[in-house]
Amino acid sequence: MFEILVFATLNGLVTGLLLFMLASGLTLIFSMMGVLNFAHASLYMLGAYFAYSISLYLGFWLGLLIAPLLVGVLGALIERYGLRRVHQHGHVAELVFTFGLAFLIDEAVQFFWGPDTKNYQSPDVLDFPLFTLFGQEFSAYRGFMIGISVLIFIGLYRLLTRSRVGIIIQAAITHPHTVANLGHNVPLIFMAVFGVGSALAGVAGVIAGPVLTTFPGMAAVLGSIVFVIVVIGGLGSLAGALIASLLIGLLQSYAIASNLGVADLLNLLGLEFSRDHPLTDLWTLTLPQIAPILPYLLLILVLIFRPTGLLGNREQ
Amino acid sequence: MNIKKQKMSYFSSALALSLSLILVQPAFSQEPVRIAFMDPLSGAFASIGNSGLKQLQFAADHMFNAKGGILGGRMIEIVPLDNQQSPTETQLQFRRAVSEDLRIIFQGNSSAVANTLNSTITRHNRRNPGQEILQINYSAVDPILTNEQCSFWHFRFDAHAIMKLNILTDYIAENPAIKKIYIIGQDYSFGQVVSDNSIALLNAKRPDIEIVGNEFHPIGQVKDFTPYVTKIVASDADAVITGNFGADMVSLARSIIDSGLDIPIYTFYAAYDGITATLGADGVDRIHLIHNDSGNPLPSEERKEYYRAFKAENPGNDMTQPRILTALQMVVAAMEETQSTDPYDIALALEDMRFTTISGEEIWMRGEDHQVVQGLHLSVHTDQDVEFDADNSGFGLVTRYSVPAEETVVETSCRMRRPRR
Numbered sequence: 001m002f003e004i005l006v007f008a009t010l011n012g013l014v015t016g017l018l019l020f021m022l023a024s025g026l027t028l029i030f031s032m033m034g035v036l037n038f039a040h041a042s043l044y045m046l047g048a049y050f051a052y053s054i055s056l057y058l059g060f061w062l063g064l065l066i067a068p069l070l071v072g073v074l075g076a077l078i079e080r081y082g083l084r085r086v087h088q089h090g091h092v093a094e095l096v097f098t099f100g101l102a103f104l105i106d107e108a109v110q111f112f113w114g115p116d117t118k119n120y121q122s123p124d125v126l127d128f129p130l131f132t133l134f135g136q137e138f139s140a141y142r143g144f145m146i147g148i149s150v151l152i153f154i155g156l157y158r159l160l161t162r163s164r165v166g167i168i169i170q171a172a173i174t175h176p177h178t179v180a181n182l183g184h185n186v187p188l189i190f191m192a193v194f195g196v197g198s199a200l201a202g203v204a205g206v207i208a209g210p211v212l213t214t215f216p217g218m219a220a221v222l223g224s225i226v227f228v229i230v231v232i233g234g235l236g237s238l239a240g241a242l243i244a245s246l247l248i249g250l251l252q253s254y255a256i257a258s259n260l261g262v263a264d265l266l267n268l269l270g271l272e273f274s275r276d277h278p279l280t281d282l283w284t285l286t287l288p289q290i291a292p293i294l295p296y297l298l299l300i301l302v303l304i305f306r307p308t309g310l311l312g313n314r315e316q
Numbered sequence: 317m318n319i320k321k322q323k324m325s326y327f328s329s330a331l332a333l334s335l336s337l338i339l340v341q342p343a344f345s346q347e348p349v350r351i352a353f354m355d356p357l358s359g360a361f362a363s364i365g366n367s368g369l370k371q372l373q374f375a376a377d378h379m380f381n382a383k384g385g386i387l388g389g390r391m392i393e394i395v396p397l398d399n400q401q402s403p404t405e406t407q408l409q410f411r412r413a414v415s416e417d418l419r420i421i422f423q424g425n426s427s428a429v430a431n432t433l434n435s436t437i438t439r440h441n442r443r444n445p446g447q448e449i450l451q452i453n454y455s456a457v458d459p460i461l462t463n464e465q466c467s468f469w470h471f472r473f474d475a476h477a478i479m480k481l482n483i484l485t486d487y488i489a490e491n492p493a494i495k496k497i498y499i500i501g502q503d504y505s506f507g508q509v510v511s512d513n514s515i516a517l518l519n520a521k522r523p524d525i526e527i528v529g530n531e532f533h534p535i536g537q538v539k540d541f542t543p544y545v546t547k548i549v550a551s552d553a554d555a556v557i558t559g560n561f562g563a564d565m566v567s568l569a570r571s572i573i574d575s576g577l578d579i580p581i582y583t584f585y586a587a588y589d590g591i592t593a594t595l596g597a598d599g600v601d602r603i604h605l606i607h608n609d610s611g612n613p614l615p616s617e618e619r620k621e622y623y624r625a626f627k628a629e630n631p632g633n634d635m636t637q638p639r640i641l642t643a644l645q646m647v648v649a650a651m652e653e654t655q656s657t658d659p660y661d662i663a664l665a666l667e668d669m670r671f672t673t674i675s676g677e678e679i680w681m682r683g684e685d686h687q688v689v690q691g692l693h694l695s696v697h698t699d700q701d702v703e704f705d706a707d708n709s710g711f712g713l714v715t716r717y718s719v720p721a722e723e724t725v726v727e728t729s730c731r732m733r734r735p736r737r
Contacts, residue, residue, distance in 0.1 A: 115363035117590030137576030217360030256543040
């Protein structure tokens with residue numbers, strides 16, 4: 001039991017931190033521009049595919065460097081020539097715009113790279129077990145994933161709270177007009193933030209591609225869960241996004257690791273049902289079976305009892 | 317502007333009329349035989365659907381159209397219908413097939429879709445006598461389709477899950493080193509069938525084998541399989557059985573390999589469409605596949621020729637499902653025999669048809685339940701002795717264990733309602 005607990009924690013950490021990398025960009029963009037970017041997960045997928053193509057010629061490490069830059073530039077262009085024009089028609093137009101963009105990117109990926117799973121592998125340097133615990137290996141690449149996510153969190157946090165740029169960004173979130181009157185170029189800041197947010201999604205794609213397989217459905221698998229994290233963490237809160245990401249990563253991991261089910265609950269109450277019962281599917285439901293929908297359950301609970309999210313303060 | 321448009325339309329209809337007057341005689345006798353191909357051509361499962369479409373298209377062109385067509389010179393036209401592997405979209409596409417008078421539908425991916433199509437067709441055919449539609453199922457393996465839900469209008473050209481599991485468990489039972497088995501699958505009809513029947517068959521054949529895990533996960537929703545693999549490691553299993561396909565299959569295998577667990581994985585669909593290339597060297601001698609199309613060495617020169625011809629035309633794709641060709645050949649044989657394209661005539665001719673495939677094997681379409689009876693093979697993922705690889709990766713399937721057709725027969729509970737004419 002102990003070994004499962006240890007590995008469930010490690011797995012939860014890897015997933016959680018990966019989700020954070022996606023959610024951080026999304027929440028940053030939302031807090032600044034009020035735009036829920038539905039195409040965010042598609043940018044994550046683009047990151048993986050760009051890196052895959054680059055890695056064929058220049059190797060993994062240059063892919064890790066170049067692919068996020070490409071995605072970032074693409075993001076900035078989307079903001080400059082797409083969102084900014086749509087912006088004057090209000091939030092609904094923006095939502096529809098990013099929604100359409102998500103479809104467009106998904107189809108483009110299938111068009112250029114085809115519908116097959118891509119053979120995108122982790123670099124040979126990291127192709128060794130970091131440590132072996134209770135007979136199970138923990139690959140160095142997963143350790144690398146954790147490391148890079150933590151670095152990004154620290155970097156972002158310091159940038160936003162300690163640097164001059166961060167101060168201007170934070171001011172632009174709450175008082176865009178005042179910041180503009182002080183002589184700062186607010187549209188440029190918006191564009192930069194959108195670009196950086198997209199680049200973060202790109203990084204997530206690059207490092208997730210080899211582990212979670214690079215295929216055209218990879219955006220759909222993560223797309224909805226990222227929104228759940230942003231809402232649970234509190235829209236616009238970086239620390240909230242981190243907590244929510246880890247919470248969801250660990251929650252899913254523990255749920256899968258457990259073997260509890262409705263049957264155990266009924267046993268506890270001294271009840272038992274035969275297999276012929278019409279609701280037998282319900283009695284035999286287990287926690288691992290419903291693990292992937294737990295985050296949505298949590299989302300509903302948070303929306304009912306704490307609509308601002310864990311660390312959100314938008315109501316003020 | 318309007319007048320101009322009207323003039324144009326007068327002109328074009330006059331042109332069409334005169335053209336049709338000239339062409340009507342030869343055009344009538346050369347009218348193509350249209351066959352629908354309904355599978356996911358977009359969305360998450362598009363890769364399997366598009367690969368199937370290419371194979372059916374090639375089978376029609378290479379085997380029949382290039383040789384002067386069928387039924388005295390008629391060409392076969394394949395009409396792709398994209399159902400996105402969703403039962404709802406399948407209903408819409410079925411309506412389209414009806415309105416375009418497509419009477420034969422090839423469909424294979426997802427048993428859920430096949431079940432929907434099966435019941436839709438049965439209802440449609442009952443209500444519209446004379447306009448029946450035939451379902452040619454080349455891949456959906458839920459046993460129910462040729463058992464409880466069997467239909468006169470449905471023919472299956474792949475062995476169903478229980479037939480495959482029967483052979484797979486025979487193979488496992490012969491291996492005394494396997495004492496503990498972990499079953500993991502997608503949480504829908506096919507995954508449940510694999511789990512229930514693996515347990516029942518193993519209990520009967522090797523009561524000493526312990527089922528140390530029986531796990532279901534939502535289909536296409538799992539980001540990372542490592543948490544599941546942690547449980548497999550902790551359970552001390554000697555082998556894994558899974559019915560997963562597509563990305564769920566790759567991710568599961570990759571996670572098992574990454575964890576350093578060196579045990580055989582018995583699968584149904586762990587090859588081709590990018591999966592073989594992605595598994596690469598890590599999967600060698602670990603990934604096993606139970607399937608009806610034997611792997612390397614290919615059994616006949618004719619099949620090798622056909623494979624090479626397909627590869628020459630589609631360098632990026634593989635001949636993953638030769639049974640698509642077999643299905644088309646048998647349907648055409650039924651048409652030639654009855655000199656008819658009417659689904660009722662075709663269905664009657666297909667019943668109990670015996671047919672020799674390009675692999676040189678004689679297979680039998682059992683009339684009782686419309687289930688094909690053919691040999692089954694267990695192959696392993698490797699790079700040794702691979703004449704025909706998959707995904708151009710150098711890796712491919714080599715058959716380790718083959719069972720002739722007569723030994724794969726499984727009883728059926730089908731009580732078919734036959735339409736009267």
